[in-house]
Amino acid sequence: MMETVALRSVLDYHDANVLSVYLDVNPAKPANQGGRRAYQIWLADQLKNLADSIVNGEKRFWRDQAARLQEFVDSFRPSSKGVVIFSGAGLWQVFEMPEAPRNRIWWGQPLTVPLRRYLARRHRYGLVIADQEKARFFAGDPYVIEELSTAELNNRMAEEPSRHETTSFRGGGGVVASGDRDDDLQGRAQAVQRRFMDSVVQQMAQLATEYDIQRWTIAGQTENRAILKDEMPPALRDAVISERTLPSTAGKGEIQEKVLSAWQVFELQERTVLVDKLLQQGETGFQVVMGLEKTLEAIQEGRSSLVLIDYDLDGEVWVCPQCGWVALAAQECPVCGKEMRLVHLATAIERRAREMGSEVEIINGEPARKLKINGEIGAFLRF
Ligand SMILES: [Zn+2]
Structure with missing residues (x-):
């Protein structure tokens, strides 16, 4: 069974000094064979690049996590196509994935949205x-x-x-x-x-x-x-x-x-139905919102019942470390005045939606294409 308890520990982890890494380790690919594998080279490069952008106060945490991650990946012998690793001061989780993800690295709150594509099932x-x-x-x-x-x-x-x-x-x-x-x-x-x-x-x-x-x-x-x-x-x-x-x-x-x-296929069909319904209701604005700004507003007002997010939704957003408020552009929290932090967009929205009692569906494949041209995100509303 997919490790839902392990996933929960990542979703509930709120410290911002976490390295999240998604790697395509597919052993069938020639580039991933031999002594120095493609994903090892990619990771070493990324860690080097990221190191320059880490602010002073976080450098110590960064060094610990980067070293631990590097060591793990260098001795890792994959038995599946993909691996996702979360490394933080009180957090270490490794998920092996049935499909190869796009290589990604992220420093900050855990980047969980791409993982949810695999772990978020609609049914047992x-x-x-x-x-x-x-x-x-x-x-x-x-x-x-x-x-x-x-x-x-x-x-x-x-x-x-x-x-x-x-x-x-x-x-x-x-x-x-x-x-x-x-x-x-x-x-x-x-x-x-x-x-x-x-x-x-x-x-x-x-x-x-x-x-x-x-x-x-x-x-x-x-x-x-x-x-x-x-x-x-x-x-x-x-x-x-x-x-x-x-x-x-x-x-x-x-x-x-x-x-x-x-x-x-069954879940894809169900998600297709959801996206079609969202777009259809979106034409008249009947109990749905579309696009980033309106969806975020509905989430934070507690009006959203189900948010549909494009799997590829990328970017950053401001999050208040004190009250959790999410803003597209703000240095200080409009609610409590605390200095806000930049967080991965889709991850921040998913967290905020869950906090506010909304369900979230990550949409990929064919239905995601339709969602993409309509703002990449939307929500069904309670009222
Ligand atoms: Zn705040």
Whole structure:
């Protein structure tokens, strides 16, 4: 599972002397192989450049964090395409990423927005792969999946006829209606199958509660999926967003390839709907605001319920270290008069929105293109 506790520790860290680094460490790239790797060279250059811009009061903190980071990256052996590191006096977090990010470095409050693209999921997902005698259960998000448990057809299911079975293939008086033994055997096998799938469905419901799963992918052969769906109560059936043909013996690689992409597409579709809705309502200004200035104003007035931010939104903004006020241009806080600090724009807005009780969605890919030409940011309003 993605480390949400670790992410929370970064999001809640308010000290401004933090080095945030995003690196494309993809081991498949030739430039990232051999003794001196591309990302190591990039980082060394950036640290050198940044060092000149660090003000006197921060130099000591800077030296500690830069040295620790350099040392870590030089001995780091990546097992994923990207890595994100946060290094501060009371903070050290490393996140390995399933995709290579754009190389970035930032000194100040933690630069969390690009990371949230991967960690911010809209739903928790479940996967069940079922065949006639076995079912495997998984939970995850669009980038990570883990196996939870297995269910197998047991003797009890095979031997004890249920009431369901009695009514389904015997006549009303309990007399076998048909003399055809093959039919009986077939009916009995079907009943056993249904009982097994019914137990699978019960386990799905249990896991959904335990792991907070809101959406499901069901996998297996077509006929098994059909029986499974047949046994599901309507609410659970509605939570099924995709089906995949997968053998119950599938390995982790095959499962990831077939399932994670479906979950990514699902979330992309949901975000597309959100952006379209924002733009549509934006045409008449109905309960939405668009653009940086108006969105920031709505956030700080507590009117925003959901902010959509373009993943690539870059730049800086002023933040008051005392009361948290955010301003596009101000040396002193208009609220409390304290001297303000320059902070990464998207990160500052995300933090401020969360403080003010608003949800935030980081938008990337196709829907981000539409958002980009409409001010890169907007918000749905409570009032
Ligand atoms: Zn202030």
